[in-house]
Amino acid sequence: xxxxxxxxxxxxxxxxxxxxxxxxxxxxxxxxxxxxxxxxxxxxxxxxxxxxxxxxxxxxxxxxxxxxxxxxxxxxxxxxxxxxxxxxxxxxxxxxxxxxxxxxxxxxxxxxxxxxxxxxxxxxxxxxxxxxxxxxxxxxxxxxxxxxxxxxxxxxxxxxxxxxxxxxxxxxx
Amino acid sequence: xxxxxxxxxxxxxxxxxxxxxxxxxxxxxxxxxxxxxxxxxxxxxxxxxxxxxxxxxxxxxxxxxxxxxxxxxxxxxxxxxxxxxxxxxxxxxxxxxxxxxxxxxxxxxxxxxxxxxxxxxxxxxxxxxxxxxxxxxxxxxxxxxxxxxxxxxxxxxxxxxxxxxxxxxxxxxxxxxxxxxxxxxxxxxxxxxxxxxxxxxxxxxxxxxxxxxxxxxxxxxxxxxxxxxxxxxxxxxxxxxxxxxxxxxxxxxxxxxxxxxxxxxxxxxxxxxxxxxxxxxxxxxxxxxxxxxxxxxxxxxxxxxxxxxxxxxxxxxxxxxxxxxxxxxxxxxxxxxxxxxxxxxxxxxxxxxxxxxxxxxxxxxxxxxxxxxxxxxxxxxxxxxxxxxxxxxxxxxxxxxxxxxxxxxxxxxxxxxxxxxxxxxxxxxxxxxxxxxxxxxxxxxxxxxxxxxxxxxxxxxxxxxxxxxxxxxxxxxxxxxxxxxxxxxxxxxxxxxxxxxxxxxxxxxxxxxxxxxxxxxxxxxxxxxxxxxxxxxxxxxxxxxxxxxxxxxxxxxxxxxxxxxxxxxxxxxxxxxxxxxxxxxxxxxxxxxxxxxxxxxxxxxxxxxxxxx
Ligand SMILES: Cc1cc2nc3c(=O)[nH]c(=O)nc-3n(C[C@H](O)[C@H](O)[C@H](O)COP(=O)(O)O)c2cc1C
Ligand code: FES
Numbered sequence: 001x002x003x004x005x006x007x008x009x010x011x012x013x014x015x016x017x018x019x020x021x022x023x024x025x026x027x028x029x030x031x032x033x034x035x036x037x038x039x040x041x042x043x044x045x046x047x048x049x050x051x052x053x054x055x056x057x058x059x060x061x062x063x064x065x066x067x068x069x070x071x072x073x074x075x076x077x078x079x080x081x082x083x084x085x086x087x088x089x090x091x092x093x094x095x096x097x098x099x100x101x102x103x104x105x106x107x108x109x110x111x112x113x114x115x116x117x118x119x120x121x122x123x124x125x126x127x128x129x130x131x132x133x134x135x136x137x138x139x140x141x142x143x144x145x146x147x148x149x150x151x152x153x154x155x156x157x158x159x160x161x162x163x164x165x166x167x168x169x170x171x172x173x
Numbered sequence: 174x175x176x177x178x179x180x181x182x183x184x185x186x187x188x189x190x191x192x193x194x195x196x197x198x199x200x201x202x203x204x205x206x207x208x209x210x211x212x213x214x215x216x217x218x219x220x221x222x223x224x225x226x227x228x229x230x231x232x233x234x235x236x237x238x239x240x241x242x243x244x245x246x247x248x249x250x251x252x253x254x255x256x257x258x259x260x261x262x263x264x265x266x267x268x269x270x271x272x273x274x275x276x277x278x279x280x281x282x283x284x285x286x287x288x289x290x291x292x293x294x295x296x297x298x299x300x301x302x303x304x305x306x307x308x309x310x311x312x313x314x315x316x317x318x319x320x321x322x323x324x325x326x327x328x329x330x331x332x333x334x335x336x337x338x339x340x341x342x343x344x345x346x347x348x349x350x351x352x353x354x355x356x357x358x359x360x361x362x363x364x365x366x367x368x369x370x371x372x373x374x375x376x377x378x379x380x381x382x383x384x385x386x387x388x389x390x391x392x393x394x395x396x397x398x399x400x401x402x403x404x405x406x407x408x409x410x411x412x413x414x415x416x417x418x419x420x421x422x423x424x425x426x427x428x429x430x431x432x433x434x435x436x437x438x439x440x441x442x443x444x445x446x447x448x449x450x451x452x453x454x455x456x457x458x459x460x461x462x463x464x465x466x467x468x469x470x471x472x473x474x475x476x477x478x479x480x481x482x483x484x485x486x487x488x489x490x491x492x493x494x495x496x497x498x499x500x501x502x503x504x505x506x507x508x509x510x511x512x513x514x515x516x517x518x519x520x521x522x523x524x525x526x527x528x529x530x531x532x533x534x535x536x537x538x539x540x541x542x543x544x545x546x547x548x549x550x551x552x553x554x555x556x557x558x559x560x561x562x563x564x565x566x567x568x569x570x571x572x573x574x575x576x577x578x579x580x581x582x583x584x585x586x587x588x589x590x591x592x593x594x595x596x597x598x599x600x601x602x603x604x605x606x607x608x609x610x611x612x613x614x615x616x617x618x619x620x621x622x623x624x625x626x627x628x629x630x631x632x633x634x635x636x637x638x639x640x641x642x643x644x645x646x647x648x649x650x651x652x653x654x655x656x657x658x659x660x661x662x663x664x665x666x667x668x669x670x671x672x673x674x675x676x677x678x679x680x681x682x683x684x685x686x687x688x689x690x691x692x693x694x695x696x697x698x699x700x701x702x703x704x705x706x707x708x709x710x711x712x713x714x715x716x717x718x719x720x721x722x723x724x725x726x727x728x729x730x731x732x733x734x735x736x737x738x739x740x741x742x743x744x745x746x747x748x749x750x751x752x753x754x755x756x757x758x759x760x761x762x763x764x765x766x767x768x769x770x771x772x773x774x775x776x777x778x779x780x781x782x783x784x785x786x
Contacts (some may be wrong), residue, residue, distance in 0.1 A: 034463060035420075042485035043468055081487040081644075082468030084427045100389030101584065101620050102546035104634055137428060138471065138638065139389035142204040143544055143618075144242025144552040153430075155208030161776075 021063045023052060028067060042068060042078055046085060054094075055086040083137075091126040091133040093171045095119075096150045100139030103147040111147050112136075114161035118168060131173045195232050196272045199249040201313060202235035203399060204392075204431065205242035205553075210262070214246045217265035225269050237400015239313035241300055242553040244283065249295065249313065256295040257281035300551045303569050305532065307540050308516045309556045312400030317435050320442040323403040329448055331522035332407055335414055336456040339522075344415040345371060348518065350526035352538030357383055357474075357511030358589065358615045358691075360537070360604035363518075366508060369498035370416040373506035380413045380421040381483070381502065381509040385467055385474035387426065388587030389638065391618030393542040394512035396554050398425070398432040401516070402439035406462065408515030410448060411522060413460045416508050421462045424479050427469040436464055471588075471642035475690050476501075476509045478644070489644045490690035511616070513542055533559035537603030541614065547584070547621035548575050557602075564598040567621055578623040582707070586615025588635045588642075589695035591702030592628060611702040613695070627724035628707040629714055633661040635699040643692060650693025653684040657700060666727045669715040678704060726770045729785040735760035737782035744774035744783060 027048040031041050042064070049060045056079055065072040079085045097112055112123070119127055119134055126133040142148045145157025156167055200215045215235055222231050239247050244258035248268065255277040257268065264281060271278040282291035283298050295301050306312075315322035323329070335344050349364025370378060382405060386394040398405060409421050425433050440462055443449045451459050465483050472478045473488040480502045482488040501507025517539060521529045530538045537559040543566065546552050550572030557566060563583060567573065574580050582592045591612035593600070600606055604614050622631070640654040657680055663669045681697030688694045704711060713719045720728040733744070733753075738760040745753040745761060752768040755761030763774070763783075774783045 035461065036463065039485035040483065043482065044466070047466060047468070078485070078487055082427075082470050084467075084469035098389075099638075101587065101618065101634070102390040102544075102552075104390075105547050105620060105622060105626050105631075137469075138387070138642075139391070139428070140204070141386070141392040141395045141426075141429060142208045143390050143392050143546045144205040144554070145208040145245070146546060146552070148208060155204055157205070157208030 021060070021067075024048065024060070024063055024067055039068060039070060042070070042075065043082070046075075046079055050085060054090040055088055089126070091130045092173070093132050093152055095132055095134045096137045096140065097123070097134070098138075098140045098142075098146070098148045098150075099136050100143060100146075102139075102143035106146040108147040110161050111149065111159060111164070114164050115149075118164055129173060131171070132168075196230060196253075196275070197232045197234055197251040198268065198272060199234050199236045199239075199251065199313060201237070201239050201245060201247050203238035203242075203396060205238060206245035206247060209245045209259075211246035213262045214248070214260050214265065217262040218248075218268065221265040221269040224266075225273065227269060227273055231269060231272050234316045235318075236315065237312040237317050238309075238396040238554050239295075240304075240309065240554040240556075241295075241298070241551065243551045248281075250277070253277055253293075254295075255293050256283060256298065258283045300553070300555075300570055300572065303561065303565055304556050305540050305558050306556050307520060308397060308404070308513055308542055309400070309554070311404065312396060312554075315401065317400055317402055318438055320403060320439065320446060323401070327523065328403050328519075329407055329446075331519035332410055332414075332448060333454055335411055335522055336454050336458060341371065341415045341417065344411060344522065347526050348415070348521055351521045351529040352526075352533070352536075353514065353517055353521060353529070354537060354604060355511055356513035356517070356541065356614075356617070358586070358613065360614060363510060363514055366498060366510070367412060367415050369496070370418075370506050370508040373499050375500075375504075375506045376417075377420060377505060378416055378418040379502045379505060379507040380409055380416060380418045381476075381479070381497075381507060382409055382421070382423040382512060382515055383474065383476065383479060383509055384423055384425040384429075384432070384512045385479060386429070386512070386616060387471040387474040387642075388589075388616045388618045390546055390584075390620050391544045391587060391616050393544050393554060393617045395426075395429050395432050397512055397516050397542070398429070399435050402432075402435050403443065404516040404519055405512055406436075406439055406443050407448070408510075408518035409462060410453070410460055411518050412508055412510065412515065414458055416506075418508070419459050419461065421460065422465050422483055422502075423462065424465045424467055424473070424483060427467045433464060433466060440464070470644075471638075472644045472690070472692050475692060477690070479509070480507065487644075489646045490692070492689060513617075534601060534603045536605055541602070541617060543617045543619045545571050545619050545621070547619075548578065548623040548625070549573070549621040550575050559603045560601045562599050562601055563593065566602070566619065567598070571621065574621065574623050576623075578625070580621070581624050581626060582622045582628065584620040584622060584631065584699070585618070586613040586698075587618045588638050589613060589691065589698055590615045590618075591698045592622075592631070592706060593702070594706040596706075611698070611705055613698070625722055625724070627665075627720055627722035628703040628710050629661065629664055629720075630722075630724045632700045632703045633658065633665055636661055636696070639692065639696040643696075647687075647689035647693060649684045649687040650689065650696065653680050653688070653693065654696055656680055657684075657697065661700070664711060664714050665720075665725045667714065667718045667725075669711075671712075671715060673715070674704065674708075674711055677701075723785060726772065729770055730765060731763050731768055731770065731772075731774065731783060731785055733761050733763055734782045734784050737780050739780055739782075741779070743779070744777045747773045747777040749773065 045064045065075045123136045148157045246260050248257040345367045353363040354360040470488045473482045475490045478488040478490040497507040540556050542556045584592050636658045640658045643650045643654050645651045660673050681701045684697050740758040750767050750769045752764045
């Protein structure tokens with residue numbers, strides 16, 4: 001789902017603005033067909049931006065503001081309120097470790113310590129080689145398999161710190 | 174489509190009721206089983222069926238959650254009705270071969286313990302015996318992606334009955350008489366809420382399904398949406414008919430992409446069949462249903478914040494009244510209910526309020542779905558009648574505490590809920606008994622704890638969550654969560670005083686009374702309930718600088734058991750603080766002054782010689 005940061009910045013430089021933002025207009029048209037209108041589209045549009053780039057590039061935030069005729073401050077306010085949105089580029093794979101209750105009582109902290117040691121970064125950061133971005137989430141909804149982490153779209157449950165290095169190796173650089 | 178057409182609608186694949194000669198393998202495709210390899214099992218089964226050339230004989234169905242996540246990946250075989258546990262890819266060929274012969278593959282059956290005889294049918298497994306499956310009746314039994322399965326199981330009959338035989342008022346009356354109360358946490362009577370929305374002035378009116386499921390440690394709503402999406406869609410259409418709404422929204426949590434996908438498909442299929450859109454089933458009713466994906470904010474589970482989020486704003490709550498029934502989405506009368514609440518409605522309409530209300534307690538009717546997690550043998554998704562005791566849930570359904578340890582507490586209701594102790598094991602569970610005990614039903618997260626869980630650390634954990642998720646609009650919540658968290662961190666760090674305990678109680682009371690929304694009003698619950706039932710544990714941290722559960726790192730003293738130490742020096746090389754010294758082949762020592770209590774030496778030692786006190 002997540003495109004690399006490089007893609008994002010490259011597009012900014014080489015494509016004409018109108019063309020670059022065509023995907024946003026398409027998203028607006030789709031939503032209009034569903035009867036959705038105006039500011040109601042703000043969050044869906046931000047989701048479209050993030051779906052395309054993996055984060056919210058500043059130019060696209062400005063484009064969203066223009067399309068919806070709302071101040072950029074409003075767009076920024078919404079983008080920073082919700083945990084889902086990122087303002088910085090992401091790595092190739094996204095690791096989400098669960099910090100929810102079920103995982104907490106089954107040793108999620110030990111997994112996080114092991115991840116920190118293995119990746120050499122703190123939650124919220126991307127490895128210098130751009131391979132992994134590591135995020136914390138409140139619950140992945142697979143609590144029965146606690147402790148759980150999710151890498152891209154794959155769940156890894158009943159996990160022990162010892163299993164981590166082997167699992168990480170299966171995700172290419 | 175009229176009622177007669179509906180009856181005649183051919184099921185594309187019939188659940189339970191099989192076409193003669195066909196064997197069904199119902200493979201759990203829920204996140205729980207997927208995380209333990211369910212996808213690979215399904216792929217292997219497809220391959221095995223193809224190889225055996227058994228496509229005309231064996232039907233593979235990817236279902237929603239069967240509930241017994243602990244035993245996942247699970248597969249149910251029909252019509253022999255055998256339940257396979259912890260299935261592996263390498264079992265696929267054998268499963269297919271057995272299915273073709275109409276036999277049961279004994280080695281995959283559930284065994285209560287390794288010596289016990291295997292159990293064939295799911296109903297005979299202790300985990301399922303005390304459960305009553307109403308909301309989850311079809312979860313794990315049908316293909317959630319096929320509306321035909323839902324129809325064959327009696328789906329959309331309630332809608333047809335309501336539209337053709339009942340007035341909106343009669344629908345409301347039936348829901349009222351059933352005693353159904355909101356499953357989203359508060360327990361407000363559902364029928365009454367619908368009536369208030371129907372009677373409110375203003376148009377258009379809206380209906381909303383709250384699928385934000387923010388409680389970290391709960392997955393009931395996700396499982397229903399992924400396992401039986403049409404029951405929720407049907408409940409929503411019934412509600413729209415009852416309150417007079419023509420547009421509805423399902424607000425789904427960002428972390429549930431599978432649920433969104435399943436719902437999108439369900440809505441499209443319902444529209445194709447004429448259950449959504451214009452002139453539904455020829456009744457003249459119009460209704461459109463949209464999905465709104467949340468963006469990751471716990472507070473958006475609160476109804477006014479949720480509506481702000483749908484409108485495209487920051488998800489901040491506003492004071493109530495006015496309640497959504499009077500002034501909700503875009504200022505119009507709006508009915509908002511939880512996923513499970515809606516999923517209860519179709520059966521109330523088809524089978525009647527009296528049937529529904531026959532189960533449960535005086536003031537809480539029907540069943541409740543719980544997500545059973547934590548330090549318990551059978552983690553999973555369970556549905557039990559209201560009024561069942563905690564003991565029955567934890568020991569009979571949940572199989573008791575893992576590793577033969579001792580039960581310590583159960584955390585119920587998530588970050589808004591509380592911790593109950595052994596003295597509550599025989600408490601019959603309903604909305605009112607839980608509130609009286611200082612917890613709450615909440616959404617249905619039930620986390621079991623044993624003596625390895627520190628209650629102070631758990632209170633700190635929840636307060637940290639609430640501090641992060643407080644939207645910051647009102648002062649009691651914004652400041653209160655921060656101050657309470659700092660105090661709890663002090664206690665966990667061994668710097669607490671007894672005054673801190675009264676400070677926690679006082680601040681908690683202020684937050685309960687003065688906060689704007691339910692988040693701040695309930696955030697102190699985990700702290701207040703643990704102070705009430707586990708005060709001695711707080712005191713041990715403060716007075717004896719000791720964490721009885723051995724969790725709070727700052728309070729642990731590390732030492733090396735001289736008898737066990739071989740003097741390999743691995744721990745010393747591992748120690749980031751240079752706190753471990755010694756001579757090779759002689760016992761090493763830890764300098765408590767230098768030790769930073771990271772626990773690295775415990776992991777490094779191959780001889781289990783590093784101990785904590
Ligand atoms: C902080 C907070 C979080 C909430 N989260 C949820 C939630 O995730 N799901 C839910 O159904 N209700 C949640 N609620 C309750 C809703 O505000 C609302 O009462 C509920 O959706 C009404 O549905 P019901 O009557 O069917 O229970 C939350 C309330 C608060 C204060
Ligand atoms: S608590 Fe970790 S997946 Fe729910």
